[in-house]
Amino acid sequence: MPDTPIRPSAWGGLTTILDTPLKRQVAIAVILMAMIVAPLLFGQYATVILTNALLYVVLALGLNIVVGYAGLLDLGFAAFFAVGAYTVGIATLNFGLNFWLALPLAVFFAIIAGIIIGTPTLRLRSDYLAIVTLGFGEIVRLAARNLRETGGASGLSGIESPWLFGWHISTPLDFYYVFCVLAIIAVVVSVRLANSRLGRAWLYVRHDEDAAEAMGIDRVKVKLAAYVVGAVYGAIGGAFFAANLGAISPNSFSFQQSVLILMAVILGGMGKIPGVILGAFIVILAPELLRDFGDLRLFIFAVGLLLIMLFRPSGIWPAKSRTGARR
Amino acid sequence: MTLLQVQGVSLSFAGSKVLQGVNFAVAEGAIASLIGPNGAGKTSLFNCITGFYKPQAGSIRLAGTETLRMKPHQVTRSGIARTFQNVRLFREMSVTENVMSGLHCRTSAGIIESILRLPGQQREETMIRDFAEECLTFVGITEGWDRDATTLPYGWQRRVEIARALATKPKLLLLDEPAAGLTSSEKEDLIGLIGRIRDQRGISVLLIEHDTGLVMRVSERISVLDHGVMIAEGAPKEIQANPKVIEAYLGVEDGEASLGL
Structure with a gap:
């Protein structure tokens, strides 16, 4: 039996470095401590940026399920983000619902939207799917721009920040910790799904649709499940985004937004959870760190992205095997 | 009792007739083989049975249930499993x-x-x-x-x-050229494995195979397909002596071409 590589897991190479429960617990404790003290060390401006990065961790992990696990190219992911944000905005402003009642509603509408767009399109090959999802993203944005209920081009404002058991979530620091919790939940759910019957089915379908069908897997149903789970991530991210800013406008849900989220997924490494988290942080933090360069900031960022994709086409995060060979 | 019943199955792609009114059956608990020269339509018939191809006419029943209109995953669920001619494991x-x-x-x-x-x-x-x-x-x-x-x-x-x-x-296992590329000792193991699948698991086996020696040893019934038509069916001894089969095999060049999938 030759010493062939162990197949990579959703954790990338982390499982081989953190190979004992103790090491893993220490790593988790260090990360949690860092999350708690970071805003106290870096000040309010950094806290706002970090909150945004954590929002992107949630969104990117959601898109990662669609793109990374199920292998479906989705160029309209911001649409689900918009569905979540607008549902919360309309439900709280027009119908006087409190945030925690609007949240399940946002999830519900995201599931409906996911099924409506997914059912007819998931039979398509991935390149056609990309075009359809791109169109869907634009439809949602233009609808939001033109409907009276969504406040047109100026959007909605005055969305109240939520209360939780007597705690008014209102300051940037409050929202930072809320998004910390959301990001942790997003990671745990991603890991559990990856190691489930459904998570394996996504990989089977991604690697070989015909062989998966021959094993009795309904590829349309499995893809739809990925699409819907991704939609729910997007909607939850959107709901808290609306509550955090208090105001939303169609500009927040543009095609650029979809591309930015997709970039986080691809940059870090599709299907690898630590990679996707890293990707989300890079996409948000890099333009901030490059502020000193003024007008050249986005140019430098773009060159950096191109170089990363040239030299690490499967993402920054390494997929190390036990033998140390790189995939 | 008949486990798989294929009746009058016809399949054509853009006017070229791949299968023409194929009748074919596999008994419950049988080890059967489907043989035939290159391009005879063997893998196409497998793809019809497993739901990957939709024949224009005919009927395919597994233990009495029509599977012709089912999608591949539904066919698998109903009890037919398959392997592929060129191994297709998940990377x-x-x-x-x-x-x-x-x-x-x-x-x-x-x-x-x-x-x-x-x-x-x-x-x-x-x-x-x-x-x-x-x-x-x-x-x-x-x-x-x-x-x-x-x-x-x-x-x-x-x-x-x-x-x-x-x-x-599964109730029925379809093996598409399971011996292709195996060493002779691996082929011996395969013959043993096919026997155990039927004897210990009670699963009927249907295989497509070009290694005639292996086919003659392992199968109880053999069906011969040529140019999309079933030309012979019987026990290995009868097939070896059948003039139509000999003609079909001698009339074509040696060597194997893949039939897609």
Whole structure:
């Protein structure tokens, strides 16, 4: 039996470095401590940026399920983000619902939207799917721009920040910790799904649709499940985004937004959870760190992205095997 | 009793007739073979039986149930499993995970159960893993379970594919050229394995195979397909002596071309 590589897991190479429960617990404790003290060390401006990065961790992990696990190219992911944000905005402003009642509603509408767009399109090959999802993203944005209920081009404002058991979530620091919790939940759910019957089915379908069908897997149903789970991530991210800013406008849900989220997924490494988290942080933090360069900031960022994709086409995060060979 | 009944199946692609009114049956508990020269339509018939191709006419029944209009995953669920002519294991996944795919259609845990790790889902996961490992042991693979399946030696990959098909708990197993590329000792193991699949698991086996020696030894019934027409059917001895079969084989060039899929 030759010493062939162990197949990579959703954790990338982390499982081989953190190979004992103790090491893993220490790593988790260090990360949690860092999350708690970071805003106290870096000040309010950094806290706002970090909150945004954590929002992107949630969104990117959601898109990662669609793109990374199920292998479906989705160029309209911001649409689900918009569905979540607008549902919360309309439900709280027009119908006087409190945030925690609007949240399940946002999830519900995201599931409906996911099924409506997914059912007819998931039979398509991935390149056609990309075009359809791109169109869907634009439809949602233009609808939001033109409907009276969504406040047109100026959007909605005055969305109240939520209360939780007597705690008014209102300051940037409050929202930072809320998004910390959301990001942790997003990671745990991603890991559990990856190691489930459904998570394996996504990989089977991604690697070989015909062989998966021959094993009795309904590829349309499995893809739809990925699409819907991704939609729910997007909607939850959107709901808290609306509550955090208090105001939303169609500009927040543009095609650029979809591309930015997709970039986080691809940059870090599709299907690898630590990679996707890293990707989300890079996409948000890099333009901030490059502020000193003024007008050249986005140019430098773009060159950096191109170089990363040239030299690490499967993402920054390494997929190390036990033998140390790189995939 | 008849397990698989194929009646009057005709298939054509853009006017070229691949199968013409094929009648064919596999008895319950049988080991049967489908042979024929290159391009005779054997793999096409397999693809019709497993739902990958939709024949223009005819009927395909598994234990009395019509499967012709079913999608491939529904056919598998109803009890027909297959392997592929060119091994198609899932890349970047372990040997065990590959075999676990077969149990997807026999299990039910959904999104919520998996996220919350409910006891039922945990039990199901254990059952899936145990059964996959049992299938691997059955085909004689007792080590290297957590390795990337596509890095295994070729002969092992073929057996993993059989284990994966067995994991779907089929009534009928279709093997598309299972001996292709195997060494002679691996072929001996394969003959033994096919016998055990039927005798110990009660699964009927239908194979397409070009190694006539192996076909004659392993099968109880042989059907011969030529240019999309079933030209002979019978016990190995009868087939060897059938003039139509001899003519069909001598009339074509030697060598094998793949038929897609």
